[in-house]
Amino acid sequence: MSAPPLPEAIEVWIRGVVQGAGLGLRERAEVSRELRAHFEDGLDAGRDAESLLAAAGEVEEVARQLRRARVVGPGARRLRIQREVRMSMGEGVRELARAVRSLRRAPGFTLLVVLTLGLGVGANTAVFTVLDAVLLEPLPYPEAERLVRLEDVEIGEGQGGFGYLRAPVVAAQMEWGDVFEGVGTLYTYRELGADLTTDDGAVRLITQRVSHGYFETLGIAPRLGRAFLREESFLPEPGYAGAPVAVLSEGLWQRHFDGQSGALGETIELDGIRYEVVGVMPAGFEDPMGGATDVWLPQNLTEGGSNSWGNFYLTAIARLRPGLSREAAQSRLDALSARLAEANEGYDGWKTVIHPLQAQIVGPTRTKLLWILAVAVALILVSACVNVANVVFARSLSRQREVTVRGALGSGRGRLVLHLFSESVLLAAMGAVAGVALGSVGIRALLALAPDALPAVATPRLSSRVFFFGLASALGALLIFGLLPALRISATSPGATLRGGGRTGTQSRRLARIRGGLVVTQVGVAVLLVAGSGLLLKSFLALQGAPLGFDDGDVWTVEVHLPTSRYPTGAERHDVHQRFQRQVAALPGVAAAGAVQWLPGNGRFNTWGLAWVGEGWNGEWEGQDERWIGTDVRVIAGDYFESMGIRAVRGAEWREPSPDDPPVIWVNQAMTEHPDLGGVDPVGQLVAVGNEVRRIVGVVENTAHDPRGATSVKTYIPHAQFSEDRNWPLIQTIRLQPGVQVRTVREGIEGALAGIDAQLVLYRPRSMASLLDGVRAQERFAALLMTTFAGLALALAAVGAYGVLAGNVARRRREIGIRMALGAQPDSVRAMILGSAIRLSVFGVALGTGGAWYGARWLEVLLFEVRPNDPVVLIGAALTILGLGAVAGWLPARRATRVDPAIALVAE
């Protein structure tokens, strides 16, 4: 039944009573209905509105009575609590709505805070995501914490022994069942290649030689078929290759066998050798080292030949028995190693140690880098929070009068805090959303920057964990920086603020000092990060300028492999390479063409040895230990030295010999300086390398095997005199004439190869420069990221310093006005403000420089040819920040000189 309208005065009275009584929604409706009924009845009875209202009493009084009526007697307590909760919830919602309105009225402030927080949280989210994926997230294998890498160390030599193991040692380790649940090997940790014969010609595949037990140790079973059997890794005869069986990756199985289960038992032809397919690994399976394997082939571990006690070439991983701690495992391994050494002279003085597999994959440098970046972004978040705190603070201050009035009128402190805090909560929520959004962009940027800087098994993605991290950091930041000002202001005495007309001298000075302190922190953070990035940048530049012994400009490389099935003899293989290189060298725009089996700057590989055997060597390696020198073997063809810009030092100039010439080699300068030679000139000496005695005929410059310029003894064997021995793929090194783009000659190169054999593949084409970029990726990644962070920190500090100085000028307007009225010159006013800017910067710089001095040692492992306390960098960072402080102070200082005394003094 809809009630007839009552006179307006009565409606107003009822509304006033009901609203003033603080009732819940239902109660409110009920009471209002009853009061209306009362007035209706009165009017029906012929009384007029005035007399009814007069009899009804004062609105406030009735409301008060109603409030009290409901909060006595049994059940009243519950009622009261309910009502208070309802009221404060209603209050909270109202405050939030009020906060939304007031933030909408201040879009500049809101945008500044949300963006600042967003940047801080975003950078943290991105770095944390990567950190989480690389360091915190376990490897993608079941119970991955039990996985270890095995290493052989020479007792007494301390840690950091030989990463590669010998086949007989691994065979023994496989039997140590009371330590390991499983042991498996990879053939080094670099991928190998093979040509798969298909109907459409040869396809280059990435193969991996792994032993029996490899998949079982990782804990991932084939999705189809089986893994390798023990007898497939222990053939009757020694040699690298195990039984002719293969396990395919899911991808290859789909491509080559259309995902048919009939693939099991079928054969595939790799480099002309047929392998029976015995298993298919599930999609997403990745080797812990290396990666993107197409085919796994069994490794033979039978002792003898290459599987000797002297040939270190296997990487072994193992799974510890459940419940066995690493310490307990190690002590058992010590005993087992000693027993193995007793039984085998070849292991005398050696022992097996274990390392957590994850740490091995990530590496100590990368771990440190990630933590340093994490600290850097955390500092940025702190700096961002300081800015947010400063603007929130300033805003709260400007509203202090309003808040104080509310306090004086009886608002409780809780409600005042709620009022101030609701805005902060809202800002935090928006900042977190912005941060996670920016963070997800940042992760993509990080991954684009650092494809080679992160291990392949780690796949960073925005997880819920990361999302909550972002949310928590934004909320935490604002809890601290929003609640503090709220508490502080709500605690101020109303009288002081009101009497002071908003200009409470001591108090605002104290607040200004707090804000100044915050800015000092910020400046310190900026110095720290600028110094850090300066070190990393300087180091990276040094790295890029490090002499490598070869000229990487204008060199284009591509791998060519000749299947043994169609090129069974070394002579045929050499002929193909020679024809190809000659044709390429004749192309317009090409300066020189050669080839090598392993490019410089790309790590050590094929580290063999050579022995000073002299004439009449009987082919026996035993007893040659005394005259043994470790050397990286490089098989070269065509004009390799010329194409790479490697200069001859002395002896014979490079000339490609014929296979029938007496065997020759070239060595690098490191060989001539090797201490074991005792100053003997190696040129003209006979050495045994591979299984042949060759004469050293020339010396060339050292080349680096890593971007830091590290070098090792190198032996260059002409392919012409090696191709019979092994069928290694050769990487063609093609030097273009200066200014020539590779695309202009690429067609000619492809045509040359196709003209020789249309089935051959130009595999992994890339420039030498891009290869070096790849190996410098980690350093570039560190320098770039740190520089970005330093830029952020600088911007934040500048904004923070500017805000505080501008605030100071505003606060001191009256004072400045008085000074100027009394005759102060603009110059002295400007100097006063700039002085306070410099003061803030100097304190911050002192703090930051101290921190940088102390903290730089953490960076040391990442630095190349730069000392952590590089004075140029530290001074540069300090000067940058001081300059920035002056710039940040300039605008406020200029504004100060424009204060009009007349206006400043009159204005309230």
Add this chain to the structure above:
Amino acid sequence: MTLEREWTRGAAPLAVLTLLDRAPMYGYELVEALERGSGGLLALGQSTVYPLLYNLENRGLLTSFSREAPTGRRRKYYEVTETGREWLASQQDQWNTLVEALGRIGVRPAGNGDAGG
């Protein structure tokens, strides 16, 4: 003559419960009944009556129900509960005791005084 506020307030629950004990009433009816029945002396007005009704209801002495009033409108009626009746009885005793006590010291009920009845 009007009663002082304190007296009114003290007597109001007893008066309201006594009236409602005779017959359930809705708000306006009760206000009118109080005023008429007391000769205008207990004209409590909404400011006292409604809060009092809620208070008594809240204490379980009254209960309410909705019913059509003689005016044809639906009204919220209040009636005394069993607890209310017990409470009323005890208050009645208190009242009697008070009157008796006052009488013993010479405070007599009106009627034999100077006002004339």
